[in-house]
Amino acid sequence: MTLWPLVIPFGDSSWTLPLSASIAIALLLGGHRARAVRWIACFGAGLAVIVAGKLAFDLGGWCLPALGFYSISGHAMQTMAIYPLLFMLLFSALGPRAARCGFLLGLAASMFMAVTLLAGNYHTLSETLAGMVVGAAVVCTYLRWQLNLRPAHLSLLVALPVAVVLLVDMHSTVNPTKAALWQRAAIWFGATEQYTRQISTDPVSGTRRVSVRVRSLS
Template sequence: MPDLPVHLWYLITSLGGAGMTLPLAFAIALWLAIGYTWRMAAGWLLLLGAAIGVVTVTKLAFLGWGVGVRELDFTGLSGHAMLSTAVYPVALFLVLLRTPPPVRVLGVLLGLVAGMAVGLSRVVLSAHSPSEAITGCLVGALAALLFVRMAWNAEPKRLSALPVVASLVVLAVLTHGVHVPTQRWVTHIALKVSGHDRPYIRAKWKAARNVRPAAAPLSQTRNALAPARTFDL
């Protein structure tokens, strides 16, 4: 495990927040629609949406019904790991589309490494277990690589790298640190759909096989419903 100061781990983990990655994802779709085709933009959004759906379903299943894998300490995919591993490879691929194939491959690999670094930060900061970070990275990488395979031979019509790079950098700077309370939203949906008054809590779920949601301390429930800066999704 890299021995980095805690504030650097928080900086790394912030790169996977929905407040930053989702605006970048929509900006990518916009550039794809402008410089290539609406079909490519729609394909990218569909792949990312499917990945987000997988993350959401696993989280709803645990928070609402306690569905998980105790042996792996798995309570749902890491959204930070998934989003960063999906968005950053595609962003670099878009920027490098006019470059030779080896350069594009290198860009995609760098994006995947960035996403894996975010996944590692989630484990270091105790936001997720290793199994949750790894599966999040795998789902995000799958979405990114499927899109790259689909768009590999795309011919840009009226798109140069400079405005794409400038817009993505400016957007990243403006949205860095923006908090989107995704965990609170998912928790509210899980309680509404399941009909339970309390979400399942990791610690009690790991301690016993027949944990009832109502047995969770109210203080833990409030913490689960309260906005968190870095531990959502």
């Protein structure tokens, strides 16, 4: 058994959405209202790009098979956007140098997620890189932030998302919501087909193959 399925949930929306909300709340309570709003806006814009890309493929079949590009990796985007800021804020209690080390640790975590996505056949290289690029665009908005939050506010960064995940079945909440929104989007755009792609590795040659399936919505 590999460790990849254990790592993937840390980039899933059922975990990253509460985590992104906890960052905004910690910034807001710490007196950084403008930065909290900026974080929500930038992270929301990143999510919008991911959703737009997935809709383009899922409902329209838009893709670049020659590049192995079918949709932008939301896992790669969210980990790249969230974890550098998360660790930077947590380590900031120890000083500016520690905050920079935290930022680098967050980048390392996002890189490990990228490797996991590739090794586990969750995404192709181009999809993963595209997600990292979108996440990096969000990262660039807070590279020069020098924040000093109180320990009580810093504790929210971990305590709040953990509490949400433990008290609320986020998978049972997020996944049906996604499915309902996708159905609504199909109606809005008049889509008649839904596209899905699957990545597999040949056990003999080790060659990775991508297959696209089309399902009629009518």
